[in-house]
Amino acid sequence: MSAAPRHGGPRRGRSGALRGGEKKCSWASYMTNSPTLIVMIGLPARGKTYVSKKLTRYLNWIGVPTKVFNLGVYRREAVKSYKSYDFFRHDNKEAMEIRKRCALVALEDVKAYLLEECGQIAVFFVESVCDDPEVIAANILEVKVSSPDYPERDRENVMDDFLKRIECYKVTYQPLDPDAYDKDLSFIKVINVGQRFLVNRVQDYIQSKIVYYLMNIHVQPRTIYLCRHGESEYNLVGKIGGDSGLSPRGKQFSQALKKFIEEQEIVDLKVWTSQLKRTIQTAESLGVTYEQWKILNEIDAGVCEEMTYAEIEAKYPDEFALRDQEKYLYRYPGGESYQDLVQRLEPVIMELERQGNVLVISHQAVMRCLVAYFLDKSADELPYLRCPLHTILKLTPVAYGCKVETITLNVEAVNTHRDKPSLNACVDEFSLPAAADGLRLGSGVVRGGSGQRLLLVAGRRGGFSLVSADFVCVLQVFGAGQDQGVPKLCRHQRGRRWVQFAPLALGTCWRQQWERRRLCLALFMK
Amino acid sequence: SPARELTQNPLQKTWEPYDNGLPAGHSAQRGVCMTNCPTLIVMVGLPARGKTYISKKLTRYLNWIGVPTKEFNVGQYRRDLVKKYKSFEFFLPDNEEGLKIRKQCALAALNDVRQYLSEENGHVAVFDATNTTRERRETIYKFGEENGYKTFFVESVCVDPEVIAANIVQVKLGSPDYVDCSNDEATEDFMKRIECYKNSYETLDETLDKDLSYIKIMDVGRSYLVNRVMDHIQSRIVYYLMNIHVTPRSIYLCRHGESELNLKGRIGGDPGLSVRGKEFAKSLAQFINEQNIKDLKVWTSQMKRTIQTAEALGVPYEQWKVLNEIDAGVCEEMTYEEIQENYPLEFALRDQDKYRYRYPKGESYEDLVQRLEPVIMELERQENVLVICHQAVMRCLLAYFLDKPAEQLPYLKCPLHTVLKLTPVAYG
Numbered sequence: 023m024s025a026a027p028r029h030g031g032p033r034r035g036r037s038g039a040l041r042g043g044e045k046k047c048s049w050a051s052y053m054t055n056s057p058t059l060i061v062m063i064g065l066p067a068r069g070k071t072y073v074s075k076k077l078t079r080y081l082n083w084i085g086v087p088t089k090v091f092n093l094g095v096y097r098r099e100a101v102k103s104y105k106s107y108d109f110f111r112h113d114n115k116e117a118m119e120i121r122k123r124c125a126l127v128a129l130e131d132v133k134a135y136l137l138e139e140c141g142q143i144a145v146f147f148v149e150s151v152c153d154d155p156e157v158i159a160a161n162i163l164e165v166k167v168s169s170p171d172y173p174e175r176d177r178e179n180v181m182d183d184f185l186k187r188i189e190c191y192k193v194t195y196q197p198l199d200p201d202a203y204d205k206d207l208s209f210i211k212v213i214n215v216g217q218r219f220l221v222n223r224v225q226d227y228i229q230s231k232i233v234y235y236l237m238n239i240h241v242q243p244r245t246i247y248l249c250r251h252g253e254s255e256y257n258l259v260g261k262i263g264g265d266s267g268l269s270p271r272g273k274q275f276s277q278a279l280k281k282f283i284e285e286q287e288i289v290d291l292k293v294w295t296s297q298l299k300r301t302i303q304t305a306e307s308l309g310v311t312y313e314q315w316k317i318l319n320e321i322d323a324g325v326c327e328e329m330t331y332a333e334i335e336a337k338y339p340d341e342f343a344l345r346d347q348e349k350y351l352y353r354y355p356g357g358e359s360y361q362d363l364v365q366r367l368e369p370v371i372m373e374l375e376r377q378g379n380v381l382v383i384s385h386q387a388v389m390r391c392l393v394a395y396f397l398d399k400s401a402d403e404l405p406y407l408r409c410p411l412h413t414i415l416k417l418t419p420v421a422y423g424c425k426v427e428t429i430t431l432n433v434e435a436v437n438t439h440r441d442k443p444s445l446n447a448c449v450d451e452f453s454l455p456a457a458a459d460g461l462r463l464g465s466g467v468v469r470g471g472s473g474q475r476l477l478l479v480a481g482r483r484g485g486f487s488l489v490s491a492d493f494v495c496v497l498q499v500f501g502a503g504q505d506q507g508v509p510k511l512c513r514h515q516r517g518r519r520w521v522q523f524a525p526l527a528l529g530t531c532w533r534q535q536w537e538r539r540r541l542c543l544a545l546f547m548k
Numbered sequence: 549s550p551a552r553e554l555t556q557n558p559l560q561k562t563w564e565p566y567d568n569g570l571p572a573g574h575s576a577q578r579g580v581c582m583t584n585c586p587t588l589i590v591m592v593g594l595p596a597r598g599k600t601y602i603s604k605k606l607t608r609y610l611n612w613i614g615v616p617t618k619e620f621n622v623g624q625y626r627r628d629l630v631k632k633y634k635s636f637e638f639f640l641p642d643n644e645e646g647l648k649i650r651k652q653c654a655l656a657a658l659n660d661v662r663q664y665l666s667e668e669n670g671h672v673a674v675f676d677a678t679n680t681t682r683e684r685r686e687t688i689y690k691f692g693e694e695n696g697y698k699t700f701f702v703e704s705v706c707v708d709p710e711v712i713a714a715n716i717v718q719v720k721l722g723s724p725d726y727v728d729c730s731n732d733e734a735t736e737d738f739m740k741r742i743e744c745y746k747n748s749y750e751t752l753d754e755t756l757d758k759d760l761s762y763i764k765i766m767d768v769g770r771s772y773l774v775n776r777v778m779d780h781i782q783s784r785i786v787y788y789l790m791n792i793h794v795t796p797r798s799i800y801l802c803r804h805g806e807s808e809l810n811l812k813g814r815i816g817g818d819p820g821l822s823v824r825g826k827e828f829a830k831s832l833a834q835f836i837n838e839q840n841i842k843d844l845k846v847w848t849s850q851m852k853r854t855i856q857t858a859e860a861l862g863v864p865y866e867q868w869k870v871l872n873e874i875d876a877g878v879c880e881e882m883t884y885e886e887i888q889e890n891y892p893l894e895f896a897l898r899d900q901d902k903y904r905y906r907y908p909k910g911e912s913y914e915d916l917v918q919r920l921e922p923v924i925m926e927l928e929r930q931e932n933v934l935v936i937c938h939q940a941v942m943r944c945l946l947a948y949f950l951d952k953p954a955e956q957l958p959y960l961k962c963p964l965h966t967v968l969k970l971t972p973v974a975y976g
Contacts, residue, residue, distance in 0.1 A: 200771055218754070221790065222771040227929060234787045237777060265909075267554075299554060302563045306552055314562065316915060327909075356818075356880075362869060376780060 056144050057136040058228055063149035065195060066188050067161040069215065070150055073236065075422045077148075080235055083395045084368060085361070086228060091132055096124040104171040107183050110190040146229050147209035148236065149198050154214060158188075165421050198222075215241055239375045241419075245288065246374060246396070247381040248389055249414040251300035252276050253435040256328070257411065260436075263320060263327035268303045271433055275412045276307030278431040282414065283308060283381065292380045294318065294370075301383045312383075317366050320385035324357025331440070346443050349405035360405050363391050371395055386438055389415075396424045406442050411435035559897050560914075561906045586665035587781055588692045589674045590685065592703035594749060595742050596715040598768065599704055602789065603676040604975050606702075609788055612948045613921055614914070615671045615781065618664050622677035625653035633725040636737045639744040654684070658691055666695060672781065673697075680749045682756070689760070700782050701762035702789065703752050711768060712742075719974050769793055788925070794972075797931040798841070799949070801942050802967040804853035805829045809881065810964065816873060816880035821856045828965045829860030835967065836861060836934065845933045847871065847923075854936045865936075870919050873938035877910025902958035913958050916944050924948055942968075951976070 060077070062070040074090045081088040098104070100120055109117045136143055152158065162184050166172065172180045198204045198211055200222050210233050211220040219237055224230050252272025256264050268276065283291065293310055295301035296318035305312040326334050326341070335342040338355075345352040353359035358366075367388065374380060374392075382392065386409050394404040396417050409415075412435045416427040552565040589606070591599040603619045610617035627633070630649060638646045654677060664670040679685055685701065692699040706712065716738055720726065726734035752762050754773070763786050764773040772790055777783050805825025809817045821829065836844065846863055848854035849871035858865040879887050879894070888895040891908075898905040906912035911919075920941065927933060927945075935945065939962050947957040949970050962968075 217776060218758075219774040220771065221774065224790065227926065230787075230791055230929065233790065234783075237774065237786065238783055297562055299556075299563050302554060302565075306554070306565055316918070365869070373780065376783065 058144045058146055058226075059132060059136065060232070061145060061147045063147055063198065064151065065191050067158050067166065067184065068150040068152050069161060069212075069241075070148075071165070072241075072422060073148060073150065073212070076239060077232065077235065079395070079398045080371075081228075081232075082398070082400075083364065083371070084231075085364065085401075089135055091128045091135075093121075093124055093128055096128050097121060098170060100124055107187040107190060110187045112190055112194050144225055144229070145208065146225075146232065147198060147207055148232075149209060149211045151197060151211060151213045152215060157215060168421070210236060212236060235372070235375070238372055242378065243419070244378040244380075246379075246417045247283075247414055248392055248409075248417065249279070249381070249383055250385055250389055250409060250411055251295075251298075251304045251383055252279075252433075253411050254300040257436050257438060260330040260332075261328050262331070262334075263323040265298050265300075267299050271412075271435055272300070272304070273307070275431060275433040275435070276304045278412075278433050279304065279414070280308045282429070282431060288379045288381075290378060292377055293383065294380060295383045296320065296385065296388070298385070301385070304383050315370065317370060318382070318384045318388055321360070321363050321387035322354065322357040324354035326354050326357065349442070350401045360387060360391065361401075363387055367391050397426060398423070408439060410437065410439060558893070559901055559906070560904050560912065561908060584779070586670065586695075586697045587672045588661065588665070588688070588697040588699045589672060589785070590679055590688055590699060590701045591674065591676045592679045592685070592701055592752060592762075593705065594680065594745050595678065596712050596720065596738070597704040597706050598715065598794075599678070599702075600676055600719070601794075601975060602702060602704065602765075603674045605792060606785065606788065607672075607674055608948070608951045609924075610672055610785075611951075611953070612917065612924070613784075614917065614954075616669060617672040617674065618670055619674040619676055620657045620661055620664075622650075622653050622657050622675070625657050626650060627724055629653060636740040636744060639741050641744060641748060658688070662691075662695055665697060678745055680745050682750045685760075698778055698782070699761065700778075700785065701752060701760060702785075703762060703764045705751060705764060705766050706768060708767060722974070763789060765789060788928070791925055792928045795931060796972070797933075799927060799932075799970045800836075800934040800967055801945055801962075801970065802832065802934070802936055803938055803942055803962060803964055804848075804851075804857045804936055805832075806964050807853045813883045813885075814881050815884070816876040818851050818853075820852050824965075825853070825857070826860070829857045831965075832857065832967070833861045841932045841934075843932060845930055846936065847933060848936045849873065849938065849941070851938070854938070857936050868923060870923060871935070871937045871941055874913070874916050874940035875907065875910040877907035879907050879910065903954045913940060913944065914954075916940055920944050 060074075062074055064070050071092060071094075074092070078088045078090045097120070100123070101109070108114060111117070159181070162181055163177070166184050167177055167180050172183070198207070198209055200209075200211070200220055204222075206223065208223045208225050208229060210222075213219065216237070216239070219233075221233055224233060252268045252275035254266045254272055255269050256262070256266040257272075258269050291310070293305055293308060293312035295305045295312055295314050297314045297316045298319055301318070302312075302314065323329075326338065329337070331342075341355065345354075350360045353362065370382075371392070374382075382389075384392070387405075389409040390404055390407045393399065393407050393409065393415060394401075399407060410430075412431050412433045414429045414431065416429060418425045418427075554563045555566050556563055589603075591603055593599050600621060600623075603621070607617045607619045626649065629652070630638070637643060639650075640646065657675065657677070661673040661675060665673050675688065679688065679701075689699050691697075713735075716735055717731075720738050721731050721734050726737070729737070752760070752764050752773075752775075754775075758775065761776045761778050761782060762773075763775075766772065769790070769792070772786075774786055777786055805821045805828035807825055808819040808822050809815070810819075810825075811822050844863070846858055846861060846865035848858045848865055848867050850867045850869045851872055854871070855865075855867065876882075879891065882890070884895075894908065898907075903913045906915065923935075923945070927935075935942075937945070940958075942962040943957055943960045946952070946960050946962065946968065947954075952960060
């Protein structure tokens with residue numbers, strides 16, 4: 023959900039903004055007119071699951087809520103134990119029935135996921151075609167040998183059974199036909215692991231992004247190294263942001279980094295830095311060519327630049343509290359949010375996908391965003407990922423994900439990490455008055471912990487009520503003299519559910535509207 | 549050996565290493581090294597398939613994002629050599645004289661390509677000709693190899709007679725070749741010209757040309773075949789080509805209404821509209837209504853003044869943070885006099901190279917262009933759009949559409965309370 027209100031904004035019902043499970047939609051999701059169903063096509067061991075998971079990870083990272091529905095998983099649920107490829111023979115009627123039923127169940131789940139109201143779904147097919155036997159064999163070894171279908175068999179048997187499984191499909195395989203039968207469908211056909219692509223009838227922005235992404239990823243083995251600049255002068259005094267140089271320990275780290283890189287003996291390593299002095303100084307020690315990217319610069323803290331956290335808390339207590347409540351969406355006044363950072367970093371991710379071995383020397387917030395992409399961390403976890411100074415994260419793609427190795431170069435540094443402060447949640451019951459009191463504040467939307475939309479309603483006597491937008495009942499009343507707004511578990515009158523109240527996520531525009539209501543906000547921000 | 553010292557470039561505020569007071573190597577400043585070696589883009593296709601349209605558009609886009617690009621239209625070379633065009637017979641496959649001249653022109657163009665890429669620091673050259681035979685393409689590919697260029701083919705295939713006819717009307721009838729002919733005569737001659745090529749046309753083939761890097765565009769973008777994309781710039785080119793379309797539409801660009809800070813002569817900030825600014829917003833609403841635009845999308849930045857302007861329209865709008873005004877860093881909310889007084893060096897530097905000049909802790913026009921690239925890409929995808937933005941931002945967008953170079957960009961006229969309506973026509 024974007025932090026700024028929009029007039030008559032894009033219809034929200036079908037986006038992820040309001041579902042339980044709280045996805046933080048970014049600008050990208052608003053470019054789609056309707057939800058999209060991506061359908062994978064291809065013989066087994068053609069990389070469908072690999073592409074599904076990777077694409078899902080990318081789309082979630084840029085803020086488009088996406089979920090994978092893997093038919094194999096449904097099948098394993100239905101048929102507890104896999105015996106042999108016979109199950110997949112196209113003349114095995116019983117098995118066919120089971121597989122068809124699984125597909126229908128999966129589609130029902132898809133429908134539930136995509137639609138809150140009635141609406142159209144755009145369908146986009148992704149077909150993977152590959153006739154190179156070496157690639158197929160490598161795929162089988164990488165992901166099938168360890169599949170739940172083959173718990174204890176030895177490699178040869180697995181290979182044999184799986185190849186026979188593929189043969190079962192070949193009999194009835196009808197590839198997408200762009201010239202005749204399927205010419206009106208929207209699809210991309212990926213041929214031989216990205217050597218060639220056939221793209222047909224791309225309908226909208228999100229399909230165009232998907233196509234671009236699929237055309238940039240590759241499966242060549244390689245390693246990505248992520249680290250921060252060495253400790254900086256500002257780090258030493260606890261100031262955030264700015265453009266300071268390295269401290270003596272930071273310079274030590276650069277030397278240690280150089281030694282580490284040399285020991286790793288990496289082929290054709292590319293080195294990227296931001297355009298801030300501290301990352302460039304770190305790279306200089308390596309004595310190799312490096313590229314400076316402005317978009318790798320640390321998050322812009324706006325008016326809080328070059329202040330310590332103590333100074334920020336003293337000068338901007340509301341901002342300080344707000345940031346701890348919703349660190350991902352929170353935008354510094356005149357600065358950026360983690361959400362903005364993700365948008366800014368998207369070209370870096372795209373280029374990282376294209377490249378081979380790369381070392382990215384960046385900053386804490388930036389590194390968190392990059393790590394979240396590679397390790398599939400949610401927006402809630404992202405701002406709290408541990409990216410300490412003088413530590414390198416070594417990422418190696420493997421099977422469906424990324425192997426990660428943390429390497430601490432033994433050079434001391436200050437700790438710049440702040441954990442999420444815990445909220446005081448009390449389990450209390452409150453009696454619920456029957457009706458909402460007073461004027462409705464249209465723009466005061468608060469997100470409940472389970473995704474419920476709650477409205478802040480001004481009471482005539484100067485207090486405030488919390489009203490559930492979905493069920494139109496009053497949940498809690500805060501007012502002058504009443505308990506000063508520590509978030510509590512509240513009970514719905516209808517449904518009797520406990521809804522944990524999580525505070526406001528605000529952006530710049532709302533802040534201005536709320537200027538007058540600062541006192542009320544402070545109540546909620548504990 | 550100790551790490552080299554860094555010095556900050558006063559104009560661009562970038563940190564560069566130096567040895568003995570002189571700038572040293574080892575660091576590149578563009579986000580990504582776009583081109584390790586020059587790229588030669590070769591257009592392929594029968595006449596009236598949009599090759600020149602694509603060449604010019606692609607060249608404009610690449611130059612705007614900072615990749616020096618130039619197009620070489622072989623037809624133009626032919627017109628320079630053969631002063632007067634007589635008829636389609638020049639293009640008959642058995643016209644020895646014609647073939648000789650056409651080959652000569654192709655070689656002259658390739659020579660100029662070589663000069664541009666190898667001697668004049670060009671990064672990309674677009675070779676715009678029919679290149680419909682495998683033999684011709686091999687010649688060009690070899691030329692590329694000899695000179696160390698990467699070759700990328702862009703083929704446009706179209707069989708829809710309506711599209712061809714429309715193309716002819718849009719760009720051929722007004723061509724210098726047909727200046728003395730009636731429209732009917734011109735069309736008839738051009739159709740025969742196309743026929744001359746058809747028999748020898750060898751389209752890029754999935755098997756025969758499997759080792760070449762190319763994109764084949766079919767039916768004006770209904771589908772694409774992409775083969776062996778080699779590097780970053782080719783990937784960007786493919787993405788761009790897949791996003792452009794030819795459906796008629798209009799793009800409206802304007803700034804927010806006059807703001808409170810505008811009144812005080814201060815730059816930047818996040819002020820609201822002045823009284824006159826609000827009036828403008830109302831007039832804008834009226835204007836938009838009168839234009840009766842189909843499915844108009846409205847985009848604003850995330851700054852109050854553009855949003856207030858859009859609010860007056862009473863229609864849904866999208867807020868883009870990347871449309872925010874240029875960040876003037878330490879100079880935010882100052883008047884130009886104050887800047888000159890407090891930062892005289894900065895003030896002078898900005899006038900020296902306004903495009904590359906970056907405000908201390910702020911941005912440059914060059915940064916702005918990089919930031920706005922997704923907007924341009926999405927504008928290409930969209931149809932009717934109204935973009936309510938800011939002065940520097942609007943200059944960047946305008947420079948893209950009107951093909952203005954970096955030197956002119958920061959000085960383009962984008963006054964308040966003025967709407968620019970852009971409609972694609974022919975090649976521009």
